[in-house]
Structures are given as C-alpha cells and as structure tokens.
Amino acid sequence: MDADPAAIWPWLVQMGYHRAGWYIDAWWDKVIQQYFWPRVVPKSARGEYRPPADRIEPNLQSLAVGDIVPDGPPDSAYYRVVEMESEHHLLLHSTSHFQYMLPPFATGTRFEPHGEFSWVFVLDRIADGVTRLTIRFRGAGGPRPVVMLFKPVILIADRLHVRQMLKGTRRRVEGYALG
Secondary structure, three states, X not given: OOOOHHHHHHHHHOOEOOOOEOOOOHHHHHHHHHHXXXXXXXXXXXXXXXXXXOOOOHHHOOOOOOOEEEOOOOOOOEEEEEEEEOOOEEEEEEOOHHHHOOOHHHOOOOOOOEEEEEEEEEEEEEEOOEEEEEEXXXXXXXXXXXXXXXXXXXXXXXXXXXXXXXXXXXXXXXXXXXX
C-alpha cells in the first residue's frame, strides 16, 4: 500500500462486525448478510446492518489484548485479541466459529465440530510511504469427517474474504490519505 504503517493501523484496530466492518466489497458483504447470518442467527439477534466504514472512527480506536472483536451478530462468532504491537501486527483467535458449521441437531453428537481459528494482520514497511499488509489464516479442528467436508468451502470463502479485505483496506487507506 502507498502508506506508512501508522496510516494503516487505525483501520485494522477498528475492524469487526458492528464495528467498522471487514472492508469487503458490497456484493460479498450482501452475500454474508442475506444468506449466511439469517441461517444461523435469529433475526432479533442480528441487529441493524451497517456497511463497512469509509473513515477512521475515533470511538473504535482503543483495542487491547483480551478484547473481543465480533465476527458476527451478538452471541455468535467472535475473535479475541491475543497479541498486538501497534503499527506492526494484530493477532486474533477464535474458538467460537465451529458451532456454525453444522445444523443444531449435531450439537452433543460425535459430529459436533470443535476447533480454533486465528487471523494475523502484519504490517511490513517496504520503503518510506510503502507498506505490505499480510493477512494469514490458520485453523484446526475436528472431528475429521466434518473438517474434511467443510475445509474446501472454508478455504475458498477465506481466500475470497481476505482478498476483499486487502482490496477494501487499501482503497480506504489510500483514499483517506488523499481526502
């Protein structure tokens, strides 16, 4: 990106569902809002839809290790901030996502999914005014048949989601610097 890490960091700190969003394109956000969350979270719990922010929100700039970063409506998927170094990296970890991989009737059975996900956002200064933002995803879980069934879908969705996040973050950071 054509920006220093200090210009990118505020955008990373404010990410999250019902925060500043994940900076994904409107069409992908619409797919998630209209086809994913309605199948796993009751309408009364989803709250009002908010598009991703196009500006830095001062009230969302305080984030610390141990804080929750929602990845869905209240009482659904979320990440916990595990590690962060201002203007360098942000590490998010979740054990809450797996419960949305199978229908509720699988709860309490040998097919009930379990596991963890992590996302790390790393800012590397390449030169003055140029920074590389890298987003890495890791996940592990079980039981094996469930993971093998959903792994291709998760990998494709994550690749698409991360690509959208990178493009959306770049557009906001570089546009904000010009504006």
